[in-house]
Amino acid sequence: xxxxxxxxxxxxxxxxQNILFCLLGVTVGMLIGVLPGLGPAATIAIxxxxxxxxEPTAAVIMLAGIFYGAQYGGTxxxxxxxxxxxxxxxVTALDGHALARRGQAGPALGIAAIASFIGGTASIILxxxxxxxxxxxxxxxxxxxxxxxxxxxxxxxxTLGNGSIIKSAAAASAGLLLAVVGLDPLLGTPxxxxxxxxxxxxxxxxxxxxxxxGVGEILYNLEHRxxxxxxxxxFGRAIPGRLxxxxxxxxxxxxxxxxxxxxxxxxxxxxxxxxxxxAVEKRSAKDPSRFGKGAIEGVAGPESANNAAxxxxxxxxxTLGIPANATMAVLFGAxxxxxxxxxxxxxSDHPDVFWGxxxxxxxxxxxxxxxxxxxxxxxxxxxxVRPGVLAPITIVITMIGTxxxxxxxxxxxxxxxxxxxxxxxxxxxxxxGPFVLAFVLGSLLEASFRxxxxxxxxxxxxxxxxxxxxxxxxxxxxxxxxxxxxxKVRTRQTANAEEEGVRAD
Amino acid sequence: xxxxxxxxxxxxxxxAVPPLVALSACQVQGxxxxxxxxxxxxxxxxxxxxxxxxxxxxxxRAVAKAAEEPLGESLPVTNKPGANGAVGLKELLAGKAxxxxxxxxxxxxxxxxxxxxxxxDAVVIEDLRIITTLTNEGYVLVVHADxxxxxxxxxxxxxxxxxxxxxxxxxxxLSAGLLFGLAQVxxxxxxxxxxxxxxxxxxxxxxxxxxxxxAETMPHIEAxxxxxxxxxxxxxxxxxxxxxxxxxxxxxILVDQRRFIVVPADTPDEVVGVLTLAFxxxxxxxxxxxxxxDNFMERWExxxxxxELHLAEATQQFADQIEASGVExxxxx
Numbered sequence: 001x002x003x004x005x006x007x008x009x010x011x012x013x014x015x016x017q018n019i020l021f022c023l024l025g026v027t028v029g030m031l032i033g034v035l036p037g038l039g040p041a042a043t044i045a046i047x048x049x050x051x052x053x054x055e056p057t058a059a060v061i062m063l064a065g066i067f068y069g070a071q072y073g074g075t076x077x078x079x080x081x082x083x084x085x086x087x088x089x090x091v092t093a094l095d096g097h098a099l100a101r102r103g104q105a106g107p108a109l110g111i112a113a114i115a116s117f118i119g120g121t122a123s124i125i126l127x128x129x130x131x132x133x134x135x136x137x138x139x140x141x142x143x144x145x146x147x148x149x150x151x152x153x154x155x156x157x158x159t160l161g162n163g164s165i166i167k168s169a170a171a172a173s174a175g176l177l178l179a180v181v182g183l184d185p186l187l188g189t190p191x192x193x194x195x196x197x198x199x200x201x202x203x204x205x206x207x208x209x210x211x212x213x214g215v216g217e218i219l220y221n222l223e224h225r226x227x228x229x230x231x232x233x234x235f236g237r238a239i240p241g242r243l244x245x246x247x248x249x250x251x252x253x254x255x256x257x258x259x260x261x262x263x264x265x266x267x268x269x270x271x272x273x274x275x276x277x278x279a280v281e282k283r284s285a286k287d288p289s290r291f292g293k294g295a296i297e298g299v300a301g302p303e304s305a306n307n308a309a310x311x312x313x314x315x316x317x318x319t320l321g322i323p324a325n326a327t328m329a330v331l332f333g334a335x336x337x338x339x340x341x342x343x344x345x346x347x348s349d350h351p352d353v354f355w356g357x358x359x360x361x362x363x364x365x366x367x368x369x370x371x372x373x374x375x376x377x378x379x380x381x382x383x384x385v386r387p388g389v390l391a392p393i394t395i396v397i398t399m400i401g402t403x404x405x406x407x408x409x410x411x412x413x414x415x416x417x418x419x420x421x422x423x424x425x426x427x428x429x430x431x432x433g434p435f436v437l438a439f440v441l442g443s444l445l446e447a448s449f450r451x452x453x454x455x456x457x458x459x460x461x462x463x464x465x466x467x468x469x470x471x472x473x474x475x476x477x478x479x480x481x482x483x484x485x486x487x488k489v490r491t492r493q494t495a496n497a498e499e500e501g502v503r504a505d
Numbered sequence: 506x507x508x509x510x511x512x513x514x515x516x517x518x519x520x521a522v523p524p525l526v527a528l529s530a531c532q533v534q535g536x537x538x539x540x541x542x543x544x545x546x547x548x549x550x551x552x553x554x555x556x557x558x559x560x561x562x563x564x565x566r567a568v569a570k571a572a573e574e575p576l577g578e579s580l581p582v583t584n585k586p587g588a589n590g591a592v593g594l595k596e597l598l599a600g601k602a603x604x605x606x607x608x609x610x611x612x613x614x615x616x617x618x619x620x621x622x623x624x625x626d627a628v629v630i631e632d633l634r635i636i637t638t639l640t641n642e643g644y645v646l647v648v649h650a651d652x653x654x655x656x657x658x659x660x661x662x663x664x665x666x667x668x669x670x671x672x673x674x675x676x677x678x679l680s681a682g683l684l685f686g687l688a689q690v691x692x693x694x695x696x697x698x699x700x701x702x703x704x705x706x707x708x709x710x711x712x713x714x715x716x717x718x719x720a721e722t723m724p725h726i727e728a729x730x731x732x733x734x735x736x737x738x739x740x741x742x743x744x745x746x747x748x749x750x751x752x753x754x755x756x757x758i759l760v761d762q763r764r765f766i767v768v769p770a771d772t773p774d775e776v777v778g779v780l781t782l783a784f785x786x787x788x789x790x791x792x793x794x795x796x797x798x799d800n801f802m803e804r805w806e807x808x809x810x811x812x813e814l815h816l817a818e819a820t821q822q823f824a825d826q827i828e829a830s831g832v833e834x835x836x837x838x
Contacts, residue, residue: 045557045584052570142711143695183588186696188621188673188834195626197595200588266705320708321724322701329558329701336563339799344728407585408592447698454695455667455711 006128009355012057013363018356021058025065026364030371032066033073034379036083036394037210037401040070041326046404048334056338057356063334064314064357065364067327068120071310072368075112075303076379080105081394083214085401087205087440088270088306090433091278093213094160095291095298102294105380107240111296112303113372114240115252119304120365122256123263123311128358132347134312135319137264140468143451146267148463148472150445153272155480156279157437160292164429171430172438178203179442186450198410206405208439211415212432214398216422218391240296248300251281255304263309266316266324268444270309275437277305311361317342318354544604544776551580552608554593559699560720560800561590564640564764565609567796571787576780589674590614594628594767602769604776607636612763613676616819620827621674621834633767635812636777637784640797641805642762643738644680644716645745647731649707652714657734657754660714661685666692669703669715677703678834679823680737680760681716684751686830687758707731718762719744719801737761744801758826763805765812781809 012018028047032038044063051059070086077083079096092112099108127134141149157172158165181192182202193199240248255277262273281301282291291298313324321343323329335342340350347354382390402415422432456462464470551569555561562584569580585593590611597608615630646657654660666685670678673696685692695712697703700721707715708730716737723744725731733748737760741750751758766784768777787793788806797804807815827834 041557045562048557048566049570049582139705139709142706142709144711183673185698186673190622197588197591197626200591201586266701316705320705322705323558326556326558329556331558333558333563333566336800337566337796339795341724341799343724344730345724406587406592407583408587408596451695451697454693457665457693 005351006355006359008352009359012352012356013061013360017055018058018061018360019363021054021062022065022360022364023367025062026069026072026368027371029066029069029071030073030368030375033070033085034076035397035401036077036081036085036214037206037398038404039085039206039327039401040067041330042404043070044327044330044334048330048337051334052337056335056340056350057353059334059338060331060353060357061360061364063331064361067331068307068310068361068364069368071307072113072116072372075116076109076376079108079112079299080379080382081214082217083394083398084209084436085206086270086306087209087437088274088302088309090209090213090271090436091160091274091302092299092306094278094433095293095295098292098294099296099299100383104294105383106376107244108296108299109376109380110240110373111244111248111300113369113376114245115248115255115300115304116307117365117369118252119256119259119306119308120311120368121362122304123260123308124358124361124365126260127312127315131315131319134264134315137261138266138316138320138322141265143448143455144463144466144469145472146265146444146448147452148469148476149265149272150268150441150448152472152476152479153268153275153441154438154445155476156275157434157441159279159282160431160433160437167430168434171425171432172434175208175435175438176442178208178435179439179446185443185447186454196410198408202443203414204405204411205436205440207402207411207414208418209436210398210402211418212422212425212436214422215395215415215419216424216426216432218394219419219423220426221387222391244296248296251277251297251301252304254280255301256308258301259305259308260312262305263312263324264315266313266322266328268440269313269324270306271437271440273305273309274302277301307365314358318346318358320344321346544779545576545578547605548579548581549576549604549780550606551582552593552597552606553582553584554586554590554608554610555584556586557584560642560718560802561609561611561764563796563800564802567793568639568766568784568787571790571793572783575786576783589618591618591628594633597767598628598632598769600769602772604768604772604780607766607768607780609639610635610765610767612761612765612816612819613674615816616823617674617676617679617834619820620824630813630816632770634770634772634777635809636766636768636780637788638763638765638805638807638809638812639788640764640802641738642718642720642764642802643736643742644676644760644762645719645722645726645736645742645748646681646684646714646716646734646751647707647722647726648714648734649710650730650732651710652732654714654734655732657749657751657756660734661688661690663690663713666690666714667695667712668692669706669712670694670696671700671703671717671721672696672698673834676737676760676762677716677718679827680751680758681714682832682834683758683760683826683830684716684737684756686832687756687826716760723801742801743803759822763812763815765805 032043044066074085074089075092078089078093079100082093082097084090084093096108181199183200184191258277259273263269281297282288316322316324317328323332332342399412402411464473553562553565566582569582573579600606648654668681703715706712726733733745735749735751735754736742737751737758739759
C-alpha cells in the first residue's frame with residue numbers, strides 16, 4: 001500500500017467542500033433511511049443530476065454518505081416501528097422492537113448507533129489495509145459457494161423465531177415459494193406471473209418487507225388501538241447504560257468482523273452478515289431464550305455487522321468494478337458519468353478519488369454518530385403519537401417509498417396485498433422475519449444451485465470437492481447436524497447423571 | 506369579500522370549455538394545430554425502462570442532458586424498470602401520445618424477446634415510433650487471462666465449454682449460443698443476473714468463456730485479466746482493433762445491442778419533428794461524444810424508417826439462425 005496516497009486521500013476528504021458534501025450525504029441518507037420504503041438506491045438515482053456539475057470525489061463522497069447513512073436511519077424504524085427497510089435490518093427489528101416495547105427504545109437505538117459506528121469504522125480500517133488482497137475473496141465465491149452460503153442462511157433463519165418452530169418453518173417455506181414468482185432465472189419461463197410483465201422480474205424485497213412488516217403490523221396495531229400499550233416507553237435515556245455496554249461490547253466486535261468478511265461478497269452479503277451475527281450471538285449466549293424478547297446483543301451484533309458490510313461492499317466496486325447491490329450499481333453509474341471507470345485501474349489511475357472517498361467515511365461515520373444521539377430522543381417521541389394518527393402517516397410514506405423503487409403504481413397494490421397477508425400471519429402467530437429472509441435467500445439458493453449443476457454437469461459431489469464450498473459444507477454439517485446432536489447427547493447425559501445423583505442420595 | 510364573484514366566473518368559464526376541447530381535439534386529428542408549433546411548453550419526461558446505473562440508464566442521462574438546450578426544456582430522467590423494458594414501454598403506450606413522455610428502448614426487446622417466449626401481449630415496434638437512434642454496442646467473447654484457450658479456434662476445439670451469459674434473451678446469450686451451436690461445440694450456457702455477476706464468474710474462473718458488452722469487459726481486458734477472442738460486430742471494433750470478428754473467423758454471426766428513443770406511434774408528426782431535431786443536435790454535443798468514447802459505445806445514427814427495417818431484419822435473421830443452429834435459448838433444461 002502506498003501511504004502517501006492514503007495521506008493525500010485524507011487531505012482530499014478534509015477539504016471544506018468535501019466535508020460539507022459528506023455532511024449533506026449522511027444527513028440525507030439518515031433521513032431517507034428513517035422513511036419506510038425510501039431506499040438509498042432510488043434516492044441516489046434521483047440526486048444523480050445534481051452531481052453532474054460536482055467534482056467526481058465530492059459527488060461520490062456525498063452519494064456514498066447517503067448509502068451508509070441510510071443504514072443508520074433504517075435501524076430507527078426497525079426498532080421503533082418494526083419496519084425494516086432493508087434485508088440487512090430485518091434481524092435488528094426482532095430484539096430491537098422487543099426492547100422498544102419494554103420501554104427501552106432509547107438504549108436500544110443508542111447501542112445500535114454505537115455498534116454501527118464501531119462496525120463501520122473497523123471496516124474502513126480493514127478496507128484501507130487489505131482491500132486489494134480481498135478482491136480475491138469476492139472471486140472465490142462462485143455459484144457453488146453461494147448455494148451453500150444461502151443454504152446455511154436458510155437454516156439460520158430457523159433459529160430466529162422465538163415461538164413455534166413449526167410456524168417459523170411454515171413461514172420460511174412460504175417465503176421460499178414467493179421467491180419463485182417471476183421469470184425462471186435460467187430459462188426465462190414465466191412462473192406465477194399471471195400473464196403480466198409487472199411480475200416478470202419477481203417481487204422486490206422492499207415490497208415484501210413493507211407489506212408484511214409495515215402494512216401488516218399497522219393493520220394489526222390499529223385493531224388493538226383501544227387497548228393500553230404493553231409498555232409505556234421511557235424517553236429519558238438515549239445513551240445506553242454501563243450494563244448494556246458490557247453486554248454488547250463483544251457482540252459488536254464479533255459483528256464487525258463477520259460483517260466485514262461477508263460484506264465483500266456481492267449479492268446477499270450484508271443480509272447474510274446480519275443473520276450470521278445474530279445467530280452467533282444467540283448461540284454463544286448463556287441464556288438464548290432471551291433472544292427475540294429484547295436481548296441487547298441481538299441489536300448490537302447485527303447492527304455492527306450490517307454497517308461493516310455496507311463499508312466492505314465498496315471493495316468489489318472499487319477494486320473489480322462489480323456492484324454488490326442496487327445502490328452500488330447506481331454509484332457505479334455516477335462514477336461512469338463522471339468519466340471514471342470503477343475497476344482494477346481505479347486505485348492507480350485515480351488515487352485521489354479512491355482514498356478521498358474511503359477516508360471520508362471515517363468522518364461520515366463520526367458525523368452519523370453525533371447526529372444520531374440527539375435525534376434518537378426525538379424519534380423515540382414518535383411512539384407517543386397515537387396509533388390512529390401514526391398509522392395513516394406511516395402508510396402514506398410507505399406507499400411513496402414503494403412507488404419510488406420502480407416508479408410503478410402496480411407495486412403499491414402488491415404492498416397492500418402483502419400487507420393483508422402480513423396481518424393474517426400476525427393474527428395466526430406466524431413471524432414475518434423468517435418469511436422475508438427466506439424470500440431473499442430463496443432466489444439466491446435456487447439460481448445458484450441450478451447454475452452450479454450446469455457448471456458441474458450434474459455432479460453434486462463437486463460441492464464437497466471445491467475448497468471453499470467444501471469448507472462451507474463442513475460448516476453447514478457442523479452447525480446444523482453435529483452441534484445440535486452433541487447438545488442433545490449432553491443434556492441427556494446430564495439428565496442421567498442428575499438422576500443417578502438423585503438415586504445415589 | 507371579493508372572492509365568490511371571480512370564482513363563480515371561473516366556474517362558468519369552465520362549463521363553457523368542453524365543446525371547445527372537443528373542437529380542438531378534432532383539429533389535432535386533422536393534423537394542423539397551432540398549439541403544436543410551440544411544443545414543448547413544459548418539461549419532457551424521459552423514461553428509462555431499466556434500473557438506475559446500467560448502460561441504458563447512463564446513455565439516457567447523457568443524451569437527456571445534451572438535449573435540454575436544443576429543446577429548450579428540461580428532460581428529467583425516470584427509471585421504470587421491468588421485463589427488459591416491456592413494463593415501462595407498456596406504461597408509455599397506455600399514456601398520452603403528446604410527446605411529453607418519451608422513452609429509451611433497446612433492440613433485444615424486439616429482436617430477441619419474441620424468440621424466447623411467445624407472448625401475445627408483447628410490445629411490438631409497430632406501436633411505437635422511433636424519434637432518434639443512439640448507439641450500437643458490440644459484444645466481445647472473452648476468456649480468463651489464465652485460460653488455456655489462446656484463440657477462438659482453440660476454444661471451439663474444446664470437448665466441453667461452460668459459457669456465462671448475462672441472462673435469458675440477451676445478446677450475450679444469443680451471440681455465444683449461436684457461435685457454439687453453429688460450430689457444433691458441446692457447450693452449456695449458464696445465465697447470470699446481469700453483467701456484474703457474469704464478469705465475477707469469469708474472473709473467478711467458474712465459467713470458461715462469456716460474451717459481454719465492451720463496456721463490461723474493456724477495463725478487465727486493459728488490466729490484463731481477460732483475453733478477447735472475437736467480436737460479434739460487422740467490422741472490427743475501434744476499441745479492439747486487433748481482435749478479429751466472428752465473421753472473419755468463418756462464423757457468420759452478427760449480434761449487437763442498439764438503443765433508440767421512442768414515443769407512441771400516434772404522436773403528432775410536428776411533435777416528433779421537434780423532438781427528432783433536438784436529439785440530432787444533442788448527439789453532436791462534445792460531452793455526449795466523450796461519454797460514448799469513455800463507455801466504448803459506437804454511434805448508430807440512422808432515420809426511423811431505416812431503424813425499423815434493421816430491427817425487422819435482425820429479428821428474422823436471429824430466428825433463422827436459431828433454427829439452423831438448434832440452440833435453445835431457454836425453453837428446455
